[in-house]
Amino acid sequence: MKQKMVVKVTMSDEKSRSKALKVVVGFSGVESASLKGDDKSQIEVTGDGVDAVQLTSRLRKSVGHAELVSVSAVDGEKKEENKPPAAYVWPYNQPLYVYQELPYAHQQDPCSIM
Template structure:
Protein backbone atom coordinates (compact mmCIF):
# COMPACT_ATOMS: atom_id res chain seq x y z
CA UNK A 1 0.00 0.00 0.00
CA UNK A 2 1.11 3.55 -0.60
CA UNK A 3 0.34 6.39 1.80
CA UNK A 4 0.89 10.09 1.23
CA UNK A 5 2.02 11.84 4.41
CA UNK A 6 2.81 15.51 4.89
CA UNK A 7 6.34 15.37 6.29
CA UNK A 8 8.43 18.51 6.84
CA UNK A 9 11.91 17.13 7.44
CA UNK A 10 14.08 14.11 8.09
CA UNK A 11 12.87 13.86 11.68
CA UNK A 12 9.23 13.48 10.68
CA UNK A 13 10.19 11.03 7.89
CA UNK A 14 12.05 8.76 10.32
CA UNK A 15 9.17 9.01 12.80
CA UNK A 16 6.67 8.00 10.10
CA UNK A 17 8.82 5.05 9.04
CA UNK A 18 9.14 3.88 12.66
CA UNK A 19 5.37 3.99 13.07
CA UNK A 20 4.85 2.08 9.82
CA UNK A 21 7.39 -0.63 10.65
CA UNK A 22 6.08 -0.97 14.22
CA UNK A 23 2.63 -2.05 13.06
CA UNK A 24 1.89 -5.78 13.09
CA UNK A 25 2.11 -7.54 9.73
CA UNK A 26 4.46 -5.00 8.12
CA UNK A 27 7.48 -6.55 6.43
CA UNK A 28 9.09 -3.38 5.05
CA UNK A 29 8.47 0.34 4.59
CA UNK A 30 10.25 2.74 2.27
CA UNK A 31 10.00 6.35 1.12
CA UNK A 32 8.74 6.91 -2.39
CA UNK A 33 8.08 9.83 -4.72
CA UNK A 34 10.02 12.87 -5.88
CA UNK A 35 9.77 14.78 -2.61
CA UNK A 36 9.84 11.64 -0.41
CA UNK A 37 6.32 12.34 0.80
CA UNK A 38 4.96 8.87 0.17
CA UNK A 39 5.52 5.72 2.22
CA UNK A 40 5.30 2.34 0.52
CA UNK A 41 4.42 -0.42 3.00
CA UNK A 42 4.60 -4.13 2.18
CA UNK A 43 3.36 -6.91 4.39
CA UNK A 44 0.65 -9.43 5.04
CA UNK A 45 -2.48 -8.53 6.99
CA UNK A 46 -1.60 -4.84 7.47
CA UNK A 47 -4.47 -2.71 8.76
CA UNK A 48 -4.46 0.33 6.47
CA UNK A 49 -6.96 2.30 8.56
CA UNK A 50 -4.97 1.80 11.75
CA UNK A 51 -1.71 2.82 10.06
CA UNK A 52 -3.27 5.94 8.54
CA UNK A 53 -4.81 7.04 11.83
CA UNK A 54 -1.53 6.52 13.73
CA UNK A 55 0.35 8.58 11.15
CA UNK A 56 -2.26 11.34 11.39
CA UNK A 57 -1.93 11.46 15.18
CA UNK A 58 1.87 11.47 15.28
CA UNK A 59 3.18 13.05 12.07
CA UNK A 60 0.52 15.00 10.24
CA UNK A 61 -1.99 14.67 7.46
CA UNK A 62 -1.96 11.20 5.87
CA UNK A 63 -4.06 9.72 3.13
CA UNK A 64 -4.20 6.30 1.55
CA UNK A 65 -3.14 6.50 -2.12
CA UNK A 66 -3.35 2.85 -3.21
CA UNK A 67 -3.71 -0.64 -1.85
CA UNK A 68 -2.68 -3.64 -3.90
CA UNK A 69 -3.49 -7.29 -3.33
CA UNK A 70 -1.07 -9.72 -1.71
CA UNK A 71 1.97 -10.18 -3.91
CA UNK A 72 1.19 -7.08 -5.95
CA UNK A 73 2.59 -6.49 -9.42
CA UNK A 74 6.23 -6.99 -8.48
CA UNK A 75 6.11 -10.55 -7.21
CA UNK A 76 4.92 -13.51 -9.18
CA UNK A 77 4.29 -16.63 -7.19
CA UNK A 78 5.23 -19.94 -8.72
CA UNK A 79 2.45 -22.42 -8.29
CA UNK A 80 3.45 -26.04 -8.15
CA UNK A 81 1.04 -28.85 -8.83
CA UNK A 82 -1.69 -28.37 -6.27
CA UNK A 83 -2.04 -31.26 -3.89
CA UNK A 84 -5.52 -32.70 -3.92
CA UNK A 85 -7.36 -32.25 -0.68
CA UNK A 86 -8.02 -35.46 1.19
CA UNK A 87 -11.68 -36.42 1.24
CA UNK A 88 -13.65 -35.57 4.34
CA UNK A 89 -14.58 -38.53 6.48
CA UNK A 90 -16.94 -38.32 9.42
CA UNK A 91 -15.87 -40.62 12.20
CA UNK A 92 -18.50 -41.10 14.85
CA UNK A 93 -17.27 -41.57 18.40
CA UNK A 94 -17.58 -45.08 19.81
CA UNK A 95 -20.69 -45.91 21.79
CA UNK A 96 -20.07 -45.35 25.47
CA UNK A 97 -22.85 -46.68 27.71
CA UNK A 98 -21.69 -44.55 30.65
CA UNK A 99 -23.27 -41.53 28.95
CA UNK A 100 -26.70 -43.13 29.04
CA UNK A 101 -28.22 -43.14 32.47
CA UNK A 102 -31.19 -45.21 33.52
CA UNK A 103 -33.52 -43.29 35.74
CA UNK A 104 -35.55 -45.50 38.00
CA UNK A 105 -39.18 -44.54 38.26
CA UNK A 106 -40.52 -45.10 41.78
CA UNK A 107 -43.53 -47.39 41.95
CA UNK A 108 -46.30 -46.59 44.35
CA UNK A 109 -48.28 -49.36 45.96
CA UNK A 110 -51.45 -48.79 47.86
CA UNK A 111 -51.22 -50.33 51.30
CA UNK A 112 -54.43 -50.91 53.23
CA UNK A 113 -53.41 -50.84 56.86
CA UNK A 114 -56.93 -51.16 58.09
CA UNK A 115 -57.70 -54.54 56.59
CA UNK A 116 -61.07 -56.22 57.26
CA UNK A 117 -61.32 -54.97 60.87
CA UNK A 118 -60.59 -51.48 62.16
CA UNK A 119 -57.39 -51.16 64.22
CA UNK A 120 -59.18 -49.42 67.05
CA UNK A 121 -61.31 -51.64 69.26
CA UNK A 122 -63.39 -48.76 70.57
CA UNK A 123 -65.02 -48.00 67.26
Protein backbone atom coordinates in the same frame (compact mmCIF):
# COMPACT_ATOMS: atom_id res chain seq x y z
CA MET B 1 -3.00 -12.08 2.37
CA LYS B 2 0.07 -10.06 1.49
CA GLN B 3 -0.68 -6.54 0.40
CA LYS B 4 1.12 -3.42 -0.69
CA MET B 5 -0.17 0.03 0.20
CA VAL B 6 0.95 3.58 -0.44
CA VAL B 7 0.28 6.30 2.13
CA LYS B 8 0.93 9.98 1.42
CA VAL B 9 2.10 11.80 4.55
CA THR B 10 2.90 15.49 5.02
CA MET B 11 6.57 15.39 6.07
CA SER B 12 8.68 18.54 6.06
CA ASP B 13 12.10 17.33 7.22
CA GLU B 14 14.21 14.23 7.89
CA LYS B 15 13.09 14.05 11.51
CA SER B 16 9.42 13.67 10.55
CA ARG B 17 10.33 11.11 7.85
CA SER B 18 12.25 9.07 10.41
CA LYS B 19 9.39 9.28 12.88
CA ALA B 20 6.87 8.19 10.24
CA LEU B 21 9.00 5.18 9.25
CA LYS B 22 9.38 4.17 12.92
CA VAL B 23 5.60 4.30 13.36
CA VAL B 24 5.01 2.22 10.22
CA VAL B 25 7.64 -0.42 10.97
CA GLY B 26 6.37 -0.75 14.54
CA PHE B 27 2.85 -1.54 13.30
CA SER B 28 1.72 -5.17 13.54
CA GLY B 29 2.13 -7.23 10.34
CA VAL B 30 4.42 -4.82 8.45
CA GLU B 31 7.30 -6.56 6.64
CA SER B 32 8.91 -3.61 4.84
CA ALA B 33 8.50 0.12 4.41
CA SER B 34 10.21 2.57 2.07
CA LEU B 35 9.98 6.20 1.02
CA LYS B 36 9.06 6.97 -2.57
CA GLY B 37 8.04 9.87 -4.71
CA ASP B 38 9.95 12.94 -5.87
CA ASP B 39 9.77 14.73 -2.54
CA LYS B 40 9.77 11.47 -0.50
CA SER B 41 6.34 12.20 0.88
CA GLN B 42 4.91 8.75 0.17
CA ILE B 43 5.52 5.61 2.23
CA GLU B 44 5.20 2.25 0.49
CA VAL B 45 4.29 -0.48 3.00
CA THR B 46 4.32 -4.23 2.35
CA GLY B 47 2.86 -6.60 4.90
CA ASP B 48 0.58 -9.46 5.76
CA GLY B 49 -2.74 -8.65 7.44
CA VAL B 50 -2.05 -4.93 7.90
CA ASP B 51 -5.11 -2.76 8.46
CA ALA B 52 -4.59 0.23 6.16
CA VAL B 53 -7.13 2.46 7.91
CA GLN B 54 -5.58 1.94 11.37
CA LEU B 55 -2.10 2.54 9.95
CA THR B 56 -3.22 5.80 8.34
CA SER B 57 -4.95 7.02 11.50
CA ARG B 58 -1.86 6.22 13.62
CA LEU B 59 0.29 8.21 11.17
CA ARG B 60 -2.15 11.12 11.47
CA LYS B 61 -1.89 11.07 15.26
CA SER B 62 1.90 10.93 15.43
CA VAL B 63 3.22 12.72 12.32
CA GLY B 64 0.61 14.86 10.60
CA HIS B 65 -1.83 14.70 7.71
CA ALA B 66 -1.87 11.25 6.08
CA GLU B 67 -3.85 10.06 3.09
CA LEU B 68 -4.26 6.48 1.84
CA VAL B 69 -3.36 6.48 -1.87
CA SER B 70 -3.64 2.83 -2.90
CA VAL B 71 -3.93 -0.72 -1.59
CA SER B 72 -3.18 -3.74 -3.78
CA ALA B 73 -2.51 -7.45 -3.37
CA VAL B 74 1.01 -8.81 -3.91
CA ASP B 75 1.76 -12.08 -5.67
CA GLY B 76 3.29 -14.27 -2.98
CA GLU B 77 4.76 -16.86 -5.32
CA LYS B 78 7.44 -15.71 -7.71
CA LYS B 79 8.94 -18.28 -10.00
CA GLU B 80 12.69 -18.17 -10.19
CA GLU B 81 14.22 -20.10 -13.04
CA ASN B 82 17.83 -21.28 -13.24
CA LYS B 83 18.50 -20.56 -9.62
CA PRO B 84 21.99 -21.77 -8.65
CA PRO B 85 22.17 -24.24 -5.77
CA ALA B 86 22.77 -22.77 -2.35
CA ALA B 87 26.27 -22.93 -0.92
CA TYR B 88 26.88 -25.60 1.71
CA VAL B 89 27.02 -24.24 5.23
CA TRP B 90 28.76 -26.22 7.97
CA PRO B 91 26.25 -27.18 10.67
CA TYR B 92 26.77 -25.41 13.98
CA ASN B 93 26.29 -28.49 16.12
CA GLN B 94 29.23 -30.35 14.55
CA PRO B 95 32.75 -29.88 15.94
CA LEU B 96 35.32 -28.27 13.71
CA TYR B 97 37.95 -30.88 14.61
CA VAL B 98 38.15 -34.68 14.61
CA TYR B 99 39.14 -36.39 17.86
CA GLN B 100 40.79 -39.75 17.44
CA GLU B 101 42.04 -42.07 20.19
CA LEU B 102 45.63 -43.18 19.62
CA PRO B 103 46.14 -46.98 19.80
CA TYR B 104 49.38 -47.09 21.91
CA ALA B 105 49.43 -47.96 25.60
CA HIS B 106 50.77 -45.56 28.21
CA GLN B 107 53.70 -47.47 29.79
CA GLN B 108 55.76 -44.57 31.03
CA ASP B 109 54.63 -41.37 32.62
CA PRO B 110 55.40 -38.58 30.12
CA CYS B 111 55.84 -36.05 32.92
CA SER B 112 59.53 -35.58 33.81
CA ILE B 113 58.92 -33.80 37.12
CA MET B 114 57.65 -36.84 39.02
